[in-house]
Amino acid sequence: MTAFKQSLELGLIRCRTCGLAVSYVSLRMDRRCPRCHSRIEHRTPLSTEMTLALLIAGIVFYIPANLLPVMHTSGLLGEADSTILGGIFEFWRAGDWDIALLIFIASVAVPFTKFIAIGLLLLTVRKNSRWQQHQRTVLYRIVEFIGYWSMLDVIVVALTSALMQFQVLGTAAPRPGIAFFCAVVVVTMLSALSFDPRLIWDRRT
Amino acid sequence: MNTILICRDCDTVYRAIPLGPGDVALCRRCDAVLARYFSANAESGLALVCAAAIFFAIANLTPILSIDIAGIETRANVWFAVRSLQQGWISVAAFGLAFTTFLVPALQIALLFWVLLFARAGHRPPGFGPIMKLLHWMRPWSMTEVFLLGALVAIVKLANWVPIVAGAGIWAIAALTIVLALLGRCDPESWWSIAPAVKT
Numbered sequence: 001m002t003a004f005k006q007s008l009e010l011g012l013i014r015c016r017t018c019g020l021a022v023s024y025v026s027l028r029m030d031r032r033c034p035r036c037h038s039r040i041e042h043r044t045p046l047s048t049e050m051t052l053a054l055l056i057a058g059i060v061f062y063i064p065a066n067l068l069p070v071m072h073t074s075g076l077l078g079e080a081d082s083t084i085l086g087g088i089f090e091f092w093r094a095g096d097w098d099i100a101l102l103i104f105i106a107s108v109a110v111p112f113t114k115f116i117a118i119g120l121l122l123l124t125v126r127k128n129s130r131w132q133q134h135q136r137t138v139l140y141r142i143v144e145f146i147g148y149w150s151m152l153d154v155i156v157v158a159l160t161s162a163l164m165q166f167q168v169l170g171t172a173a174p175r176p177g178i179a180f181f182c183a184v185v186v187v188t189m190l191s192a193l194s195f196d197p198r199l200i201w202d203r204r205t
Numbered sequence: 206m207n208t209i210l211i212c213r214d215c216d217t218v219y220r221a222i223p224l225g226p227g228d229v230a231l232c233r234r235c236d237a238v239l240a241r242y243f244s245a246n247a248e249s250g251l252a253l254v255c256a257a258a259i260f261f262a263i264a265n266l267t268p269i270l271s272i273d274i275a276g277i278e279t280r281a282n283v284w285f286a287v288r289s290l291q292q293g294w295i296s297v298a299a300f301g302l303a304f305t306t307f308l309v310p311a312l313q314i315a316l317l318f319w320v321l322l323f324a325r326a327g328h329r330p331p332g333f334g335p336i337m338k339l340l341h342w343m344r345p346w347s348m349t350e351v352f353l354l355g356a357l358v359a360i361v362k363l364a365n366w367v368p369i370v371a372g373a374g375i376w377a378i379a380a381l382t383i384v385l386a387l388l389g390r391c392d393p394e395s396w397w398s399i400a401p402a403v404k405t
Contacts, residue, residue: 004234006216014211017341018397021209021218035397036334091362099361102354137214137235148348151305155355158286158302160363163272163279165289169367174295182298189345201215201235 006201008042015040047196048122054191055118061183062111068177071157075170083177084108084153106152107181114188117143118195125199133200140197147189154182210239247325253388254318260381261314265307269356269374272367282374283307283352305348310385313347316340317388320396337397344389350382 007014011024015033022033022040033040069081082090084107091100117139124136157178164172210219210230214237224230224242232239268280283306290299316336323330330336356375363369 004215004217007211007218008216010218012209012211012218014213014216016213017338019211019213020397021211036338038338094365096361099358102358133215134235137237140214141237144345148305148345149351149354151302151348151351152355152358154290154298154302155286155306155352156358156362158290158298159270159281159356159359161289162281162285163270163359163363163369164367165279168274174290174292174298176295178290179295179298182301186301193345197214198216201217 013040013042016044043198043202044194044196047194047199048125050194051118051191052122054187054194055115055122058111058184058188058191059115061180061187062115065177065180065184068180069175070153070177070181071160071172072175073164073170073172077170081175084181103153103156106149110146110150111184111188113146114143114192118188118191121195121200128202136200137197140192140195140200143192147192148185150185150188151182154178154185212237212239247321250317250388251321251325253384254314254321257314257381257384257388258318260377260384261310263377264374264381267374267377268372269378270359270369271372272363272369274367280372282372305346306352309343309347310349310381313340313343313385313388340396347385347389349378349385353378353382 007021008024013022013024013027014020015022015036015038017038018033018036020033020035026034027040031040032038066084069083070087071082073080073082084103088100088104088107091097091103121136121140121143124131157174161172161174164170208221210221211217212219212232212235215232215235217232217234219230219232219239221240222230224240226242228242230239230241231237265283267282269282271278271280283303287299287303287307290296290302316339320330320333320336353375356371356378360369360371
């Protein structure tokens with residue numbers, strides 16, 4: 001197997017914005033990429049700290065997102081506040097198991113996968129672990145890819161409330177839970193974006 | 206021409222080799238995409254951007270979903286969805302929704318149009334650097350496909366309750382998703398390579 005060389009071993013540095021390989025010695029004092037003029041760093045500064053802070057914020061927001069109602073409905077059968085989990089349960093009971101599953105994946109499974117995966121990545125990077133580097137990189141890509149699908153519930157609530165205004169059969173309005181849920185999506189996406197996957201492969205001594 | 210490639214995910218250094226149409230270069234250590242075949246073909250890119258602009262306009266001008274009860278029609282599209290979230294401080298969610306399903310896709314289309322229009326004529330567009338950076342940072346925040354799925358869920362959710370129909374907008378959103386995905390495949394990193402080719 002060929003020896004893989006990392007950028008710094010060859011005196012190179014990669015711009016994270018435009019992907020250009022720049023020779024380390026040619027960098028001027030301001031450390032800007034000669035092509036796109038972004039700041040260029042060997043590793044994203046404070047990457048793990050930012051990721052951890054945003055991850056904690058995401059977990060904190062996830063609690064009110066689930067405890068508070070996301071939607072208020074009123075109709076001929078009375079008024080009701082529904083939470084995300086309550087909504088999933090209702091779909092399930094009504095026999096719409098496929099929609100229940102879809103919302104469950106987007107609103108429960110995806111956020112939890114993100115929390116656990118980012119937590120695992122942070123822990124192994126802090127411990128300077130060489131365990132399953134390839135698999136952990138794949139895990140990072142999965143987190144990046146699934147990130148924004150959690151926005152599903154926000155969109156469903158918004159569309160439902162938009163359609164069920166001034167209706168004879170009933171009305172629907174958003175409730176604060178949905179704002180917290182939106183915050184969870186944004187904050188966990190930012191958390192994943194601040195993680196520098198190259199840390200998985202670094203050999204710090 | 207950029208002859209050295211560095212993997213975005215594991216920082217391994219490679220010497221670039223010429224790629225043929227459809228070729229994708231993968232990192233041997235972590236399987237990340239290092240480079241795709243890219244012909245600085247502004248013509249086809251521009252065609253896709255124009256298609257995206259048309260679909261975007263249709264999606265925002267026609268209803269995506271509508272309910273018709275006793276002759277009273279309620280319609281909904283991206284903007285109606287955003288407006289329904291504007292209640293007190295829940296408005297932060299309205300902002301999030303407007304940003305990801307309207308502002309970001311609109312800016313992506315407009316900026317790519319600007320860049321490709323100049324590239325087609327063989328010029329470096331004014332503001333090329335900042336525009337490319339903006340496109341790079343916006344990429345994860347474009348949520349057109351999530352909106353499409355959300356509209357489909359809303360149909361199924363409300364169908365047992367009210368007579369709901371999908372409008373022309375839903376087809377436009379679906380088409381927009383496909384076109385934006387095609388444009389996104391030629392990632393902004395390769396767009397940079399057209400910069401040295403054209404004069405300032």
